[in-house]
Amino acid sequence: MIVAPSFLTANFSILRDEIESISQAKWLHFDVMDGRFVPNTTYDARMVSRIRSFSNQFFDCHLMIDNPKAQIGKYIAAGAELVTFHVEAAKDETEECIQLIKDWGAKVGISLKPKTPIERLDAFLSQVDLVLVMSVEPGKGGQSFMEDSLGKIAYLRRFRNDNKCSFLIEVDGGINYETAKKVKEAGADVIVSGSYIFNQRDRNQVIGVLENV
Ligand code: DX5
Ligand code: ZN
Secondary structure, three states: OEEEEEOOOOOHHHHHHHHHOOOOOOEEEEEEEEOOOOOOEOOOHHHHHHHHOOOOOEEEEEEEOOOHHHOHHHHHHHOOOEEEEEHHHHHHHHHHHHHHHHHOOOEEEEEEOOOOOHHHHHHHHHHOOEEEEEOOOOOOOOOOOOOOHHHHHHHHHHHHHHOOOOOEEEEEOOOOHHHHHHHHHHOOOEEEEOHHHHOOOOHHHHHHHHHOO
16 A cells, blocks of 8 residues: 655644654655635645655645646646646646646646545546545545545446556545555555554554555
8 A cells, every 4th residue: 555644734843854754655645725725724835845855755746726727837846746636626627737737747636525426537537647535525634534435436446447547546534544444445555644644653653554554
C-alpha cells in the first residue's frame, strides 16, 4: 500500500522536522483549501515550493479550491508531481483541467465529495492517472471514516478491470489501521492519513505498518 501522509495537523513552526518525521513515506499529500470550495483555508503553492526545497518525496497535491483550471500551473511549477482537482469545482471544465495537467507534464487526479455519485466520473476515468475517493467531507482533518466510500472504491476497481483502465485508487479521510485494512480490501492502492499518523510518537514506524496493511 502506498501511504501519503497529510500534514494538515503538523506543527508548522518546526515544519522541516515535522516533514522529516514522516520521511519513511514515499508520497506527501498536500491539502490545499481556499476557504471557498471548502470552508477552511490552509496553504498555497508557496508551501509546495518551500517543502520541495528539502524533500524528495512524490508530491501529491489535493486541490480543494474553486476554479482549479486557473491555479493548476502554479502548483506544478512549484513542484507538484500529481495534481488532483474536484469535479464539483471544475464544473464543465473537467476535460480542460485534465489536459492542462498533462500539458504541464504532471500526473492527473480527479476527486469527488462523499455526496457526489461515483458515476459522475465515468466519462473521465480512461484519461486520468488517479481517482481520489473522499471518505470524509473535505475541509478538515480528524473526521471519522465514512463507510459508504467502500462502495465507490469497489465500483472503481470493477470499472478499471472491465474497461482496461490504469488509474490508481486513493482514499482520503479518517484513515487509521482498521480503515486502511477495509479500503485495501475494497481495492485502494494509496491511502492518505493525517491525524492518525501525526498523533503517533513514532510516525515513521506507523507509516511502515500502514504500508504493509
Ligand atoms: C480533508 C483532507 C484530508 C484529511 C486527512 O479535507 O483532504 O486529507 O486532512 O486527514 P485525516 O487523516 O485526519 O482524516
Ligand atoms: Zn486530502
